Amino acid sequence: MLALRKRKATWRTVLCLAAALMLCSADRAAASAAGKADPLAARKELYEQMSAATGIPWFRFAAIDQYERTIAKKKSAKEAPDSSRITGISIPAPVWAGPLNPDQADTSPESISFFGGMGYDGSGDGNADPDNDADLLYSMARHLLKYGTSASDFSIGIWEYYHNGRAAQRVNQFARLYEHFGRLDLSGSAFPLPIGNSYAYRSTWGTGRSWGGARIHEGTDLFAPHGMPVRSTCFGIVETKGWNRYGGWRIGIRDIENRYHYYAHLSGYDKSVARGDIVTPGQIVGWVGSSGYGSPGTQGKFPPHLHYGIYRDRGITEWAFDPYPLLKQWENQEYRARKNKKSR
Numbered sequence: 300m301l302a303l304r305k306r307k308a309t310w311r312t313v314l315c316l317a318a319a320l321m322l323c324s325a326d327r328a329a330a331s332a333a334g335k336a337d338p339l340a341a342r343k344e345l346y347e348q349m350s351a352a353t354g355i356p357w358f359r360f361a362a363i364d365q366y367e368r369t370i371a372k373k374k375s376a377k378e379a380p381d382s383s384r385i386t387g388i389s390i391p392a393p394v395w396a397g398p399l400n401p402d403q404a405d406t407s408p409e410s411i412s413f414f415g416g417m418g419y420d421g422s423g424d425g426n427a428d429p430d431n432d433a434d435l436l437y438s439m440a441r442h443l444l445k446y447g448t449s450a451s452d453f454s455i456g457i458w459e460y461y462h463n464g465r466a467a468q469r470v471n472q473f474a475r476l477y478e479h480f481g482r483l484d485l486s487g488s489a490f491p492l493p494i495g496n497s498y499a500y501r502s503t504w505g506t507g508r509s510w511g512g513a514r515i516h517e518g519t520d521l522f523a524p525h526g527m528p529v530r531s532t533c534f535g536i537v538e539t540k541g542w543n544r545y546g547g548w549r550i551g552i553r554d555i556e557n558r559y560h561y562y563a564h565l566s567g568y569d570k571s572v573a574r575g576d577i578v579t580p581g582q583i584v585g586w587v588g589s590s591g592y593g594s595p596g597t598q599g600k601f602p603p604h605l606h607y608g609i610y611r612d613r614g615i616t617e618w619a620f621d622p623y624p625l626l627k628q629w630e631n632q633e634y635r636a637r638k639n640k641k642s643r
Contacts, residue, residue, distance in 0.1 A: 339483045341385050345432060349421075353440040359453055360436055361483060362473035364388055366466065369557035370614035386432045388439065390417060395429045395438075417442060466614065472536050472553055479577050485534040485555045489580035490629040491521065491562065491607050492530065492587075494637070498523035504621040517619035518561065518608030519626055525603040527587040529562055531578040532607075532629060540574045546606060547590025547597065552578060559617065561608035564591050564601075 342364070346357035368387035392403040397414025405411055406426040411418045418427035421437025428434050443456040453474075458467040476485060492498050500521040531552055538559065539551035546563030550572070553559055566588025578584060592600045609622040 338385070343483050345385055345436065349433070349436045349440060353437070353444065354448060355440050355443060355453075356474075356478070358474050358477035359443075360439070361477045362470045363439060363457070365473050365477075365555060366470045366557070369469075369612065384430065384432060386435060388432075388435045390429055390435065390438065392429070395427075463614070465612070469553070469557060469612065472538070473555060476534065476536060476555055476577060480534065487534060487580045488625075488629050488632070489530055489532050490626065490633050491532050491605060492523055492527060494630055494633045497527065500623075500626065502621065502623040504623060517610075518563075518606050519621075519623050520604045520606055521626075522602060522604040523587045525587060525589065526566060528583045529565060529585045529587060529605055531580060531582045531584050532560055532625075533558075534579055535560065535577070537572060537574050537576045537578060537584075540568065540572075542595040543591070544593065545591055547592070548585070548588065549591075550584050552584070557612045559610040559612065561606075561610065563606040563608070564588055564604060566590065566598075566603075 343357065343361070346360040346364075349355070349360055350357040364386045367389060371387060371389070393400075395416055395418040396403050396405040396411055397416035400410065400414035400416060402410070405414075405416070406418075406428050408418070408420045408425075408427045411427050416427075417438050418429060418434065419438045419441050420427045420434060421440075422428075422431055422433040426434070427438070439460075442460060443453060446452045446456040446459065450471075454467055454471055457470045458464065461467065477483065498521050500519055503516050503520050504518070506516045533552065533554040535552040535554040537550060538553045539549070541549070543549045543563065546561070548565040548567065549561065549563040550565065550568060551559055551561050562585065564587075565585040568585045569583050572578065572582075572584050587603050587605050589599050589601055589603045591597060607622055607626065608619055609625065610617050610619045
């Protein structure tokens with residue numbers, strides 16, 4: 300009886316998956332023919348259809364896909380992915396086909412399974428194609444379901460796939476952001492200080508530092524009155540909060556593009572913001588101060604200012620880049636928005 304129930308459940312899953320993928324293929328073909336395809340809408344639709352078929356929430360598929368996009372290296376024109384692809388997930392050939400498989404381009408589900416590969420046929424065409432979005436997502440789902448369906452099981456499954464604790468952390472952060480906002484577009488931004496004429500800044504990237512040994516300045520200093528509000532520049536999740544001997548009271552926020560936004564030398568934090576919280580562009584996270592360059596509580600070794608830095612995670616390394624162009628862009632956007640609002 301139990302075996303019969305399992306067979307029925309499996310058959311229902313297969314039917315659901317097949318129907319979802321046929322619908323998805325038809326929708327994508329129509330959208331492509333009309334020349335009006337919305338990449339984000341198409342992606343979310345595919346995630347939701349695969350979720351209905353496998354029971355894995357759509358935002359977990361979205362999080363894996365987004366993480367893969369943020370760590371992908373820039374490819375040449377010859378290596379560019381198929382334009383028909385919707386997802387950015389890429390599974391290495393030895394993992395897909397099996398490390399001992401003599402045919403690393405194998406698409407046969409039977410031989411891939413024999414050699415312990417990860418690839419499955421998710422589209423129902425009889426092939427396990429690593430360039431097929433449905434096959435990729437279904438194969439990832441099969442991997443994850445080996446560990447269970449809870450949030451902690453998902454974390455274990457992600458770690459077992461990447462064997463990288465930081466990758467598991469990022470994917471979980473992205474999943475939380477997508478689940479919280481219920482959409483894929485989290486591209487809004489804000490200038491880190493209330494715009495006006497009470498602050499001053501210029502590009503200070505790469506200049507030498509006067510304290511803490513030989514190092515360069517990895518950010519932009521925005522000089523402002525003590526106590527001026529400091530705002531989140533993005534939709535993100537608070538990754539770090541507390542004392543740093545260089546940055547004083549600082550807070551770090553991770554956004555959906557896998558960028559780490561670093562706010563240092565604060566005089567204090569907004570009490571409603573804690574590590575692990577989700578924030579939005581323009582939300583107050585703290586106040587300008589002059590903390591740092593010493594043990595916890597050190598203040599006043601330099602004029603009050605906000606040190607703003609931004610770092611990008613590429614999977615293995617995380618590196619800083621000059622935030623000045625982004626700061627000017629965000630500031631100008633807010634000025635234009637304010638002007639347009641007044642002219643209405």
